[in-house]
Each structure stands twice: as structure tokens, then as C-alpha cells.
Amino acid sequence: MLISIFNLLVFPGIIFLGVAGMSAEFIDRKLYARMQNRTGPPWFQPWADFIKLVSKEDVVPTEANPRMFRAMPIFALTSTITASFYIPLWSTHALYSFNGDLIVTIYLLTIPTLTYFLGGWYSTSLYSKIGAIRSLTQLFAYEVPLLMCILAPALLANTWSLSEMAKFYSHHHWYWMFNLLGFAISLIALLGKLEKVPFDIPEAETEIVGGTFTEYSGRLLAMFKLSINIETIVGASLVSAVYLPFGLQLTPALGILLYVGKLLFIISILSLSRTIFARFRMDQMVEFCWKIVSPLAFLQMLICLILKGVLAI
Secondary structure (H helix, E strand, O other): OHHHHHHHHOOOOHHHHHHHHHHHHHHHHHHHHHHOOOOOOOOOHHHHHHHHHHOOOOOOOOOOOHHHHHHHHHHHHHHHHHHHOOOOOOOOOOOOOOOOHHHHHHHHHHHHHHHHHHHHHOOOOHHHHHHHHHHHHHHHHHHHHHHHHHHHHHHHHOOOOHHHHHHHHHHOHHHHHHHHHHHHHHHHHHHHHOOOOOOOHHHOHHHHOOHHHOOOOHHHHHHHHHHHHHHHHHHHHHHHHHHOOOOOOOOHHHHHHHHHHHHHHHHHHHHHHHHHOOOOOHHHHHHHHHHHHHHHHHHHHHHHHHHHHHHOO
């Protein structure tokens, strides 16, 4: 029981995810700044921002629904933390595993976007409602290709468990070559899920101030920001477990080092993407996802099904 409590609260639980999420924000902002020939923030900036928000008062708009307004950040943070428990990080075993945890993980990672919508909608602010509608519209654009890209390797591995997928690909290293298309698409979908450039339409400061989070402040805004940082780690861990299943049978120390290297690699790609692309319009984003990304994701599923039939897995 003590080991389980330690795993849930410390490592690889809440404390680890919080520290890793803050570190990921710093690395992302630092790389983004250096690519624009700027100095960027100091290493403690994410922590300073978090402490500043936590120390401030929670202001609830007069016309907002107070229960929904306060509950949404809690749901967002809880769902992202829970999703990490089913992902194998540096070994072939997740903290908790069962046949079907792949679907549960994808479902849990969908909840934060729904909380953004509900939180913005019940804020009753015009800017928040516009941002909320944009968040929900984006959800229907990127979620389908992301789901297909995660399910395609699962079809090839003949399992719905992330841990079993890790075991399968750790014994069949060369299969990863057939999933490169899915890896690229999953990174694009991850940008949409994290609402980063070029998919930062719901939080477009030049158009709708802060979008969904316009009316949030204090501890509630801190929880939303922390959930986004943790979702970055969890999303990168999911992509790493599915598409970069290398070194999962090493010693724990080497496995953790390799896992950190994979996270840095994925976060660097996300930072590079938000540097070289400009923000899409909503219609451009939806058209791009449905007319380009989704057919490519379907092609990835078709490749895996053909390979599965040829090899009679």
C-alpha cells in the first residue's frame, strides 16, 4: 500500500508530473525564444507564474455559474493525471494496466478540452464563449485523426493495452518503420490538443483576449495552466510509448534517461512547429484536418492492416 501511495503521489504520480510539466513549459518557451533570437525566460519563470496565481484571489463573475466555474479546472487536472497511470513510461509496464486502457487513456485526454468548453461557456463572457466554441470545434477536427493514429499500431499489435503494445514493439523493433506516417500525424494532432500554434485559435490573444480562460484568475487559472503543462507530458508520453518503443527493457535508470530524451525530442518538435507556422483560421484548421490529416491517418491504419494480413499476426 505504501508503494502504491508513493507511486500515485510522488513518482510517477502527481509531484513528478507537476515538476515535469513545469520543466516542459520552460523548455518550450526557451526554445521558442531562442529560435526567434530572443533570450527567453529564466528557469524559474513557470514556478514564479504558478506561485503568483496561487497567491491571488479567485474571482467568479457575477453572472457565471459558480459550481461549474469552479469545478472545471479540477476535472481538467484530475483527468490528465489519471491518464498517465495507464501509459508505460520507461518500461513495458504501466502503473496500472488492463486490456482496453488505450481507449480509456484517449477518453481521459479528451476531458480537458470539454472542461475548457464548459468553463468558458459558464463564464458567460463573450470572449470566453467564443473561445469555448472554438475549443469544441477544434476537438472534432483533430480528435478523429489522433484516434486513428493511436489505434493503427494497436491493430498491428493485436491488443488494446498500451503495456501489451510496448511489449509487442519492444520485440519487433523494425515494425516502427511502418508507423512513421502515424507518428507525424500524431504530433500534428497533439499540437491541436494542446492548442499550440498554429492551432491556438481558442486562445488567440489578438482576437479574443484570453479565450476560454478570460474570466479565470487565481488558483482556478493556476489549475488550468498546470493541467495544460501536465497534458503536454502525458501526450508526449503517449506518443513516445506508441511510436518510440525503444529501450523499454533496459535497467530502470537507463530507461528513465531514455524516456526523458524522448520527451525532450517531442517537445523540441512541438516548439519548432509553433515557431515556423502562423496561426490558422478556424475554417482552415477544420479543412486541413478533415481533408489532409484524416485521410493520411486512414492510410496509416490501412498500412497496419495490410502488414498484419501479410505477416499473419
